[in-house]
Amino acid sequence: MRILMSALQPGGGIRTFFRYIYSQPCFSECSFTLVAPGRSLADFLAEFIPDNRITVVPARHGNLAFTRQLRELIADGDFQLVHSHGFSAGLLTELARTGYRIPHLMTAHDVFLPAQFSGWKGRAKHVAMSLLFRRMTMIHTVTEDAGRNLLEFFPAIERRRVHGILHGVDTEYFRDGTPRALKAELGLGEQTPLLGFFGRFMGQKGFRLLVDALEEIHRTRSVVPLPHVATFGWGGFIREDYEYLRNKGLTDYFHQCEQTDDMAAAIKGVDVVVMPSRWEACGLLGMEVLAAGVPIVGSQCIGLREVLEGSPAQTVPVGDSRELMKALVAELSERESRRSDFVRFQPVAVEKFHIKRPAERLWRLYTQMLAGERA
Known part of the structure; x- marks a missing residue:
């Protein structure tokens, strides 16, 4: 399975997710290309992920350049699935795949708070985000709690598209x-x-x-x-x-x-x-x-x-x-x-809380998405 991944802010939480999840045996037949900033990320992943499983491609600077970069990779047609990490990367990735049938999964690594959408700028941002979230094939949250939070702030998203999978650790x-x-x-x-x-x-x-x-x-x-x-x-x-x-x-x-x-x-x-x-x-x-x-x-x-x-x-x-x-x-x-x-x-x-459980559930979500695309 060939998967294009994207991340704009691969900080502690997202790095930990990569380390725990993608080191699991259920992903042994997967090949990931990760577009993300930060030269240290490749070295970090090399410590914990089996060789040749994840290739890190440095992200271009700026949202527009990042979106174009993803769109070029999607256009090459070498990937079966796109998986974005974080809200910002998810929204830009959804824009990048406009016009292409490749399925898109976003993992939400954070939750929303009311103050984020105050004022007219906040309301405008909410409308734009809601539109893009509704277009995504699936959205994965790292707890059921976070899934409910997403649907509370964006009730227009179809419930069947949101999959809360309690994360895990070693x-x-x-x-x-x-x-x-x-x-x-x-x-x-x-x-x-x-x-x-x-x-x-x-x-x-x-x-x-x-x-x-x-x-x-x-x-x-x-x-x-x-x-x-x-x-x-x-x-x-x-x-x-x-x-x-x-x-x-x-x-x-x-x-x-x-x-x-x-x-x-x-x-x-x-x-x-x-x-x-x-x-x-x-x-x-x-x-x-x-x-x-x-x-x-x-x-x-x-x-x-x-x-x-x-x-x-x-x-x-x-x-x-x-x-x-x-x-x-x-x-x-x-x-x-x-x-x-x-x-x-x-x-x-x-x-x-063993990491094997959420890793295998995410793998099944991948295969479910690909089966739906083939259908």
């Missing part, structure tokens, strides 16, 4: 990881509770909610010894966020760690992972933590609630630092028994 890697001695590295005693924050420093990930929750725990002394936080995020507003906690007098309780290539070890090195996100397309970190058998407290936001549903995880309302504080106090007050709850759930998580 659960065996997280199950089998060796815990990192983080407390010793940070100079903390074994009895000191250590929370882990693995999100980026941006409003979406809710870091300041965690800071506010810790401030309240410290004020009330509701957990003894007082908990510390190890952060592993990067970029975004890290300076501003650390200034925020400095102004609250919490500098000594937050520890910024270097980025790690061994996430399983880092996750297993903390007592509780905190994920107070405001929204997610798919809460992959939640899958990784549950597969590692480590307690997690998360928000009830879109894309994360679906992951944590049915697990022992406590969930709190989005944006509510007071409820987050209460959940953390409850979690840390019963650390041993709560850890046992998550260890017992671990085999369920390993099977439920």
Whole structure:
């Protein structure tokens, strides 16, 4: 099967998708040509994807040039299917295939928020996007939650064209990881509770909610010894966020760690992972933590609630630092028994979130689309 792929912003989420999905055996008979910016992407994929499975073609600069580039490749007639990744790439790819019968699948790696369509410019953008979404052969979302979000904002899309497939991770890697001695590295005693924050420093990930929750725990002394936080995020507003906690007098309780290539070890090195996100397309970190058998407290936001549903995880309302504080106090007050709850759930998580399941479902979607085109 020869597939043309496109991506305009192949950041962390899309890279992780490529790494996990296209390394699976079900794609062994596929040949992918990926049009995307960034010289490092080819090197990244070469580390994880079998040789000759994905060929990266540098994207031309600018939306018009990118669209023309895709149209030229489609016109060559060497591909059976086009698969775009992300809303921007999806919309431009749909324009590029105008006049051609080749089927087009878009994977939505994000969700929509009301503020995106405010004002007359926002409404005009919505009309144009709706028209192009309705033309696409199929749309794949990485959670059912994200699929409902898409249809809520674009109800004119035929429901049968939207396929929510809960994403997955390398659960065996997280199950089998060796815990990192983080407390010793940070100079903390074994009895000191250590929370882990693995999100980026941006409003979406809710870091300041965690800071506010810790401030309240410290004020009330509701957990003894007082908990510390190890952060592993990067970029975004890290300076501003650390200034925020400095102004609250919490500098000594937050520890910024270097980025790690061994996430399983880092996750297993903390007592509780905190994920107070405001929204997610798919809460992959939640899958990784549950597969590692480590307690997690998360928000009830879109894309994360679906992951944590049915697990022992406590969930709190989005944006509510007071409820987050209460959940953390409850979690840390019963650390041993709560850890046992998550260890017992671990085999369920390993099977439920294994990457083989979404990869095979995506493969079946490919074959379904090709069968429909032949028909």
